[in-house]
Amino acid sequence: MSQHNLSSSPAASESADVIVVGAGPGGSATAAYLAMAGLDVLLLEKTSFPREKVCGDGLTPRAVRELITLGIPTPEDEGWIKNKGLRIIGGGMRLQLDWPDLSSFPPYGLVRTRQDFDDILAKHAVKHGARLHERVNVTGAVRSDATGHIIGVTAKEMDESGRATGKQLRFDAPLVIAADGNSSRLSLAMDRQKREDRPMGVAVRTYYTSPRHDDDYLESWLELWSKDDEGKDVLLPGYGWIFGVGDGTSNIGLGILNTSSAFGKTDYKDVMKRWVATMPQEWTYNDETMVGDIRGAALPMGFNRQPHYADGLLLVGDAGGMVNPFNGEGIAYAMESGRLAAEVVAQAFARTDDAGRERVLQSYPGVMKDALGGYYTLGRGFAKMIGHPEIMKLAVKYGLPRETMMKYLLKVMANLSEPHGGSAGDRLLNALSRIAPAA
Template identity: 60%
Template sequence: MGEPPVAETAVDPTAADQTAADVIVVGAGPAGSATAYHLARTGLDVLLLEKTAFPREKVCGDGLTPRAVKELIAMGIDISEEAGWLRNRGLRVISGGRQMLLDWPDLASYPDFGLVRRRDDFDERLARAAEKAGARLFERCNVSGPVRDDRTGRITGVEAHLGEDKRRVTFRAPLVVAADGNSSRLSLAMGLHRDARRPMAVAVRTYFTSARSDDDYLESWFELHDRRDGQERLLPGYGWIFGMGDGTANVGLGAIKPSSSGRASSPGKEPDWREVLRAWTAGMPAEYGFTPDTMTAPIRGAALPMAFNRQPHYARGLLLVGDAGGMVNPFNGEGIAYAMESGRIAADVISGALIRRTPAQREQALQRYPRVLKETYGGYYTLGRAFAHLISQPKIMRLATQRGLNHPGAMRFLLKLLANLTDPRGGDAVDRVINGLTKVTPRA
């Protein structure tokens, strides 16, 4: 069923021909695997270095919007039901005691359906697709730091510990892609730090055995509360229930983190997010079956770096993709689509740069990468930062949760805005309004 596994190739990773490449990609999550896939398809020699071994756990809602589906199709992934993918038609939004079904919009640019698949299996599918395209995948390859040119400071490779015996290996390439997630140790080692003024979010999730497993819609609840010190605070975020089609449901929440240094979040002590999730699920309808006895996995959490919170996205031979570059959508916390899209964009820029004849020409071409990202997402992410700031105000969040579902037209507008699903050319009036807003908004 689905893509056959790619057999591991017996290679000597200490041999010179195995440690040199055109491009090194650090991290085989969606961003890294997409980058490696699209680079390999152009005929470039690509090393894809993953610190763990597949399958491996990642905190995620396991739900994919039509933006992510489009990127899967571009990678040639078999997304059929027979290959284990579960389709969904849109969102069921629940707030203020009401609910509304919002179908994914019918657009020329994107499919009209989303997908669900467990993240541990999902990531491996993408990594194997990159491998099948020609990328050389090394699992259990923990990158410890960059190799730099002493004169220019430019990255020329990475140091890593490989395999069960943690052999020290030096990999070399003229370009390196950091796809190593939110913490991005490689970016930090190259002096690229997060911008504390940009919003950060958090996600926590678990799995329950539940009758909610088979559902044509992803379910979102817009009333999360932090109950501490005898007070009840409405949180800027939402809870989700994504049926997995296998008798279980992925149940979690995403919320903007409080911050005293950033404008996007209100100051204050951070809630215990696991307790917030426990309290929320304990108050769900009994027929959902969310009890401690039906929980099938521990509650796990992860940070969501949003709205370009690490820049520049290219410097001294290093390109940032996905969470390493803070690509998460600040409107809804979606990361996978933007991870895969940024990987494709990076691969396009790299492949175009490496065919240039001189180092100066190649460098000029590589400098396009941050500009293309800002042209693609900059205005939208600026709007998203303003949105994150607004919903961090309790009065505004309360008004939105109490009255939002009274206006179906406004909710359909919000679905397109929050999910970033519009046709860039033509489209309906909503598309033109949203596209116009993103074009006139500063691309920071």
């Protein structure tokens, strides 16, 4: 982005209405919405665009809805690869399920590499007036002596190779938004720790050149095996994926939950290599066609860092543990939390006094719990259940042959139901999400 002069060089000290730390999908969406609302927004990103992120690169209809709402065009001739649904493989079955045709969501998904995707979203935020500073690594919080609230951040400038230049930076704002991912250094600086009672996932992925690069279905493999301490095969709670990127490569990876006793004792890169080795030779997934290393990332799920607002710091995306426990999807929820956060923040800044603004900001945790809390409680139960290999085996053996059940499960796991009316299944999911405690 720097080459297009979209990102300005930071002064040693700057101020704004709102600082957003992290220009991933959550941070860039938040910044774009806030800039549209007329606020002065600083968007700080520790790397420079374009940059790679560990991800499946697959976007469900829920994520596509967020792109449409944000105003991001997704034409196929600009590299957006449409998909019709999900192909599920496991238990000797191969089941192809179309995305549901609903009034509330588009009937298609997309694939776009994070290298492109994050760059596009950051540019969109800048186009609408956000001030983006790349290569700014936020190191800590500046807190008010009087209230303890965060009133700014300290940072260090980085060079193009990722090393600190020695230039120290400070940015001031009455509100700071942490969109700095799973590790969220800013949250830790404000004593906002992760909750250990929430599921955590890990994902590993790489790219292979392959004739399967142009598949119009996302593909999910439900049987991933490892060895236990006694050398016995163990079915892991998670899935492998193959997503065609349309550029001659396939994104291949796997996601595993920590609800299994094998978590932390398993070499996931080795699991992936052994899984890929079982695939047909003509797909050309092998060491010679691998593009880049196998890389891993954590998936913080089910609101694993709370409160989502306190003391001037608001959390969006992975920083607030917004990943869906049912399917490991993060982009849709990062953007959704950014949109909801921006609505609250815009209302807060319309207040003329500090007390009024703070009262509105304190509504944000409730807004997030209303939107996703009950559904995520159901997801945490699901994640815990499939952590037992016996249950996972039964689910694969008896669930996959029942297409009607699997169509409904796809809607549940991808969180695609009509919010009002809809089918009996939609009404059931909505009712369960409402009555489940939004913890």
